[in-house]
Amino acid sequence: MTQDKVISFSSIKIDCKSCNLTTLCLPLGLESAEIGRLEEIIKRSRPLHRGDQLFHAEQGFHSLYVIKTGSVKTFLPEPDGGEQVLGFHLPGEVIGMDGIESERYHCSAKVLETSAVCEVPFDRLEALTHDIPSLQHQLYRLMSKEIGQETDMLALLGSKSAEERLAAFVLGLSERFKRRGFSATDFHLSMSRHDIGSYLGLAVETISRLFSRFQEEGLLKVERKHLQLTNLAGLQAMAKGCGLEPRRQKHGG
Amino acid sequence: MTQDKVISFSSIKIDCKSCNLTTLCLPLGLESAEIGRLEEIIKRSRPLHRGDQLFHAEQGFHSLYVIKTGSVKTFLPEPDGGEQVLGFHLPGEVIGMDGIESERYHCSAKVLETSAVCEVPFDRLEALTHDIPSLQHQLYRLMSKEIGQETDMLALLGSKSAEERLAAFVLGLSERFKRRGFSATDFHLSMSRHDIGSYLGLAVETISRLFSRFQEEGLLKVERKHLQLTNLAGLQAMAKGCGLEPRRQKHGG
């Protein structure tokens, strides 16, 4: 960030080389000249605000988006107006890759807090990956990673109890903040309890109750949207289902 | 094994051009000469049998695999020896793409019935995608499709009831068989009830009970592994949660 304004424009329009996300984002593994070529095709928007939508499911696909600052949720809109949340995305993460196949976005993306986002027109990126093998490789890697992460989520939803899910969720966020240079034990939840519930396949009330219980058990402290993890080991044990008592069921039994 | 065996080698070693999967598989959109180049790098194995494992989670990644005939399940092995099933794969489908990112397979793959599989060494494929833009594009599309399908599965697990899940599962299989030229209403389940349950996040007993109930309701007929769909519209309504009574809950409440 720079001098005067709350969110200065210059902080948004910095180039990839000065962006501290090169170890996560598309430029990973590129040489300086190659990053320069990538920059030429990237559109940097003015800051977006809570609720702004990056793209809509079924809308024609043309760009990938990279979160630069802030956070974004992706979700599948439901006929009844609901939203099945698919993921929460932090700086350096690329979204929209599900639109390549059908040339329509498969899901929708909404900004959770004031955020800066880079738009990468896909046809130009694709052409560039043809010229720059390491960029091609990085794009394959990013898509592969996405597949692996969704796979892990399927396993979570398929076989973990509510408390295991929430513990894993909180630890996952912690890891991701840590890798971005933020505190791993003290952070802000930009999404609502409702969104967390949808993401984890649980009711809002369950999320609320579990946060309260985790707090009673000394695993963490919650105050509104602020979260402080006070017992990482305990949370890890809980996420693995190694609760002290020999739990045995996923739910309902 | 060679000529004289039950499954003749010639049926396995046919090339991509004579394979009737070109509209699903990697060659989609390629010209004849390009398919020729792709063929050069593909390894065609002898037929595999039920239980044979294509790759193991955590094992070093080097190839994608394409199912040519038969079927394969992918799963995440669990510490207790269990298997969290991630998908069932039919002819023309590519698996192993989750290994690109970390250079280790993220999941395991096991053959469900006698199957033929093409092995595609990834480094050679990647090099070829650099030479053949339409192959590059097709690989992006295949990975994107995988992401979209997992996304749909997340939504299924996150918000559908047991009957909705099973109905959707059965209809999904139906669609995929149809596209491959098989009957959409009459097919063989190569996976166990246990695998179906794991895939859908349900207990084996629930699968069994639901199949029985669907049969009573005239939606389908099951006999062991043979399935006959007798009321597609009814199943579709059920999959959408438009059961006649206004169901309201995902489960348990």
Added chain:
DNA sequence: AGCGTTATTTGACCTCGATCAAGAAGTATG
């Protein structure tokens, strides 16, 4: 500051689907 709207929390209650249990049916092996 005051007010309506929305998000979160907590309690009471109830159901779906898990677990436990046992039998039936199919499969593999000698």
Added chain:
DNA sequence: CATACTTCTTGATCGAGGTCAAATAACGCT
């Protein structure tokens, strides 16, 4: 073809987590 094993089915029971309801706390707005 008898035996052991595995898979599938069906029944009985129960509890995790959903739904309903209501109070409380934040968060816009004007």
